[in-house]
Amino acid sequence: MSAEFSSPTLSRGPRGLMLEGVALADIAARFGTPTYVYSRAALVAAFDAYRHALDGRPALVCCAVKANSNLGVLSVFAALGAGFDIVSGGELARVLAAGGRADRVVFSGAGKSRAEIRQALRAGIHCFNVESAAELDRLDALAAEAGTAAPVALRVNPDVDPRTHPYISTGLKRNKFGVAFSEALPLYRRAAALPHLRVRGIACHIGSQLLDSAPVVEAAGKVLALVDQLAAEGIRLDHIDLGGGLGIRYRDETPPTVAAYLAPLLELFGERPEELCFEPGRSLTGNAGLLLTRIEYLKPGEEKNFAIVDAAMNDLARPALYDAWHDVAAVVARDLPPRRYDIVGPICESGDFLARERNLAVEEGDLLALLSAGAYGMSMSSNYNSRPRAAEVIVDGEAAHLVRERETVESLYALERPLAQG
Numbered sequence: 001m002s003a004e005f006s007s008p009t010l011s012r013g014p015r016g017l018m019l020e021g022v023a024l025a026d027i028a029a030r031f032g033t034p035t036y037v038y039s040r041a042a043l044v045a046a047f048d049a050y051r052h053a054l055d056g057r058p059a060l061v062c063c064a065v066k067a068n069s070n071l072g073v074l075s076v077f078a079a080l081g082a083g084f085d086i087v088s089g090g091e092l093a094r095v096l097a098a099g100g101r102a103d104r105v106v107f108s109g110a111g112k113s114r115a116e117i118r119q120a121l122r123a124g125i126h127c128f129n130v131e132s133a134a135e136l137d138r139l140d141a142l143a144a145e146a147g148t149a150a151p152v153a154l155r156v157n158p159d160v161d162p163r164t165h166p167y168i169s170t171g172l173k174r175n176k177f178g179v180a181f182s183e184a185l186p187l188y189r190r191a192a193a194l195p196h197l198r199v200r201g202i203a204c205h206i207g208s209q210l211l212d213s214a215p216v217v218e219a220a221g222k223v224l225a226l227v228d229q230l231a232a233e234g235i236r237l238d239h240i241d242l243g244g245g246l247g248i249r250y251r252d253e254t255p256p257t258v259a260a261y262l263a264p265l266l267e268l269f270g271e272r273p274e275e276l277c278f279e280p281g282r283s284l285t286g287n288a289g290l291l292l293t294r295i296e297y298l299k300p301g302e303e304k305n306f307a308i309v310d311a312a313m314n315d316l317a318r319p320a321l322y323d324a325w326h327d328v329a330a331v332v333a334r335d336l337p338p339r340r341y342d343i344v345g346p347i348c349e350s351g352d353f354l355a356r357e358r359n360l361a362v363e364e365g366d367l368l369a370l371l372s373a374g375a376y377g378m379s380m381s382s383n384y385n386s387r388p389r390a391a392e393v394i395v396d397g398e399a400a401h402l403v404r405e406r407e408t409v410e411s412l413y414a415l416e417r418p419l420a421q422g
Ligand code: LLP
Pocket: 064, 067, 085, 108, 109, 168, 170, 205, 207, 208, 209, 243, 244, 245, 246, 279, 280, 281, 282, 283, 318, 322, 375, 376
């Protein structure tokens, strides 16, 4: 990729970095920092890439809500007719509040509670991606109680190595997700026999930040063989869900385009009638968002120079958690000799870094943008150190819309009370 930035709508102009038609400096002045900023055009373009690639065949693109669960972001996808992949009752509530359609929701996750299952049955979701025999039984019982039949897919574990970070690889036998391939057939028979289940589909998700479609094609091949085996027994599925996983460029990775990623899968599927589902997260929102932060202090040292910023690991956990790389860009370029900095936050942990060893020409008070932060950024944030979480803004052309207010300190302890002591 030759563009200066991985984000398609980020550029550098006379007023510094611009997301679409809005200067990041103006966003900081108006909303403060730290602030997550997303580009609506980039969100739409990412979704459209899936839509166009799947054009002409029955397909459903379910945005993985865990990657970015802001109502503003979800509403952009809902308006495009997206489906959603959820892993909790909380995410279902968010989808509905954002205008998403329940009948386009798939519910993944190995630990669905009774309350969450009831909530999803009431809402009338598209499908439960069931991850164990015990969950099948629970779902059947709760559907009976609700006087309905629950739509189910089994999430199978194709035991394919996705060749990604071990923390985000999910399709191997040793992972807790899905049911073993060898158990799938008997479990489908059991599901088909349970009176309050409607067997609808099959699902798999092998991992995240995949930079090549080969492992997914391998998994899909195994899944299709199973689908045909089921059909031979009279268990016919109407959708095949291949999960999420397509990676993005954070640094110098060269992930395939959405079209190139999907092409071998579409070829494999040919004229098959089943609806093809995907659950992309990172590839929809990752490069559509950045974290805007301000330098509080510059702290030169003998071994290292630190730029201490007002964002921290509670805002963006990926560097601390996965040693993940996020590009750092000074919002306004300065005519200074660059220096090498570790970008760190105010939290009392050595792991509180956002980036290491970056050459930057900056002064105290300058703004920095941590790029490719639109996925698993805000959605993984916390209040550690009693830090109110960041504001979130969506830019749309020349306009900037606040889609989440900055938290207040009072809201952090609003549900707590001092212990009354005798
Ligand atoms: N579907 C299922 C069942 C999943 O478990 C996931 C992600 C997705 C879809 C979306 O995958 P994506 O398209 O975003 O790769 N926190 C980590 C990523 C964890 C991914 C967990 N599952 C990170 O920041 O890299």
